[in-house]
Amino acid sequence: MDKELGELIRILKSKAIADSTRLGILIALYYLNDEITFSNLRRDLEIPKSSLHFHLSILKDEGLISVKTRLTSYGPRTLIRITDAGRELIKKYLDLTRKMK
Amino acid sequence: MKNARELIRRTRKVAGKILYRELRKAMGLYYLLWSSLTLSMGLFYSIIYTFNLSLPSLAFIAIPFSIILVYFFLSYNLFRKASRLRKKRRSGRFQLIFMIIASSLVLSILALNYYQYNSIYYVTPSLVYDALMIYIFYRTFVRGFLRAKIYDYLAFTSFVILFPISFYYYFLDYVYSIIWLYSGISSILEVF
Numbered sequence: 001m002d003k004e005l006g007e008l009i010r011i012l013k014s015k016a017i018a019d020s021t022r023l024g025i026l027i028a029l030y031y032l033n034d035e036i037t038f039s040n041l042r043r044d045l046e047i048p049k050s051s052l053h054f055h056l057s058i059l060k061d062e063g064l065i066s067v068k069t070r071l072t073s074y075g076p077r078t079l080i081r082i083t084d085a086g087r088e089l090i091k092k093y094l095d096l097t098r099k100m101k
Numbered sequence: 102m103k104n105a106r107e108l109i110r111r112t113r114k115v116a117g118k119i120l121y122r123e124l125r126k127a128m129g130l131y132y133l134l135w136s137s138l139t140l141s142m143g144l145f146y147s148i149i150y151t152f153n154l155s156l157p158s159l160a161f162i163a164i165p166f167s168i169i170l171v172y173f174f175l176s177y178n179l180f181r182k183a184s185r186l187r188k189k190r191r192s193g194r195f196q197l198i199f200m201i202i203a204s205s206l207v208l209s210i211l212a213l214n215y216y217q218y219n220s221i222y223y224v225t226p227s228l229v230y231d232a233l234m235i236y237i238f239y240r241t242f243v244r245g246f247l248r249a250k251i252y253d254y255l256a257f258t259s260f261v262i263l264f265p266i267s268f269y270y271y272f273l274d275y276v277y278s279i280i281w282l283y284s285g286i287s288s289i290l291e292v293f
Contacts, residue, residue: 012105020108024115031120043293044122045115097109 008096011089016062021045022055023093026064029082030090038067038078056080064089122292124247127179129292132256132285134175139278141168180237201233227265234261250291256284 017023025045029036042052059065064086069078082090142165149156156164238257242249259280267273 009105012108018108020111020115023108023112024119027112027116028119028123031116032123036119036123040123041119044119 004096004099008093008100011093011096014062016058016064017089017093019055021047021051022059025055026059026082026086026090027094029065029080030087030094033082035079035081037072038080041080059086120246125288125292128241128247128253129285129288131176131179132281132288134172134179134285136278136281136285138168138172139274180241201229224265224268227268231261231264234264250287252284252287256281 012018012023017026025041038052038056042049045052056065056067060067062085063083066081066083067078068081069076071077072079145164145168148154234257238249238253241247242253247253256277259277263273263277267277
């Protein structure tokens with residue numbers, strides 16, 4: 001139990017997910033397992049563009065998400081997707097929080 | 102420890118907000134998609150009768166089924182998201198349920214064509230289809246992530262009641278299509 005708690009705290013201390021917005025985005029991307037557009041994510045979270053850009057830059061720099069601009073049927077869109085590293089991290093986080101319950 | 106707990110609590114709220122809105126949108130699109138089926142079919146038959154096109158009898162079955170298959174493919178993609186939001190992933194079972202749903206609809210239409218005077222042959226598959234729609238409602242709204250709103254109840258209840266009877270009274274297709282259109286718009290407007 002102590003080992004798991006220590007592991008959970010260690011994960012939560014890492015820069016990328018030490019913030020509830022970033023961790024929340026990653027968990028949502030993990031469950032959706034699909035691309036989400038920047039504008040949709042901004043609308044969902046109701047936060048300013050600059051804040052979302054800041055959070056996504058950190059997640060991208062840590063290799064937890066991929067951000068690509070692509071031409072869609074609605075015009076050019078910035079698409080965000082969770083990477084394998086991100087998926088692994090969230091899986092571990094969810095397992096630990098489930099065990100802590 | 103207290104900080105970690107607070108972080109987990111806030112995180113759940115953020116993730117829940119994104120997932121709720123994305124799933125609501127998916128449900129809205131699902132309602133809108135199926136509300137347009139009657140229109141698509143109506144358009145197909147209107148073109149044939151207006152221009153007096155003489156299609157081989159196989160085309161009369163193949164073209165509507167192709168339209169339905171496109172609808173099922175799009176629905177599957179929309180529901181995939183909802184099926185992931187469960188404790189255990191059961192995508193194999195989910196695909197199987199979707200295949201049974203599609204085949205029960207196909208069977209009911211086929212049976213209607215061949216056994217018009219023996220209702221049991223097409224009422225049975227349409228009741229199977231109804232039962233599976235109830236199951237989808239249960240998985241999405243009762244055991245799933247979304248909470249059912251009045252328009253969700255309206256959409257599913259109208260469909261379950263009117264779908265088997267609509268084989269006798271075609272105008273009922275338009276009734277539940279309009280209800281689904283309303284549910285689709287309401288669902289999407291909720292998150293925009």
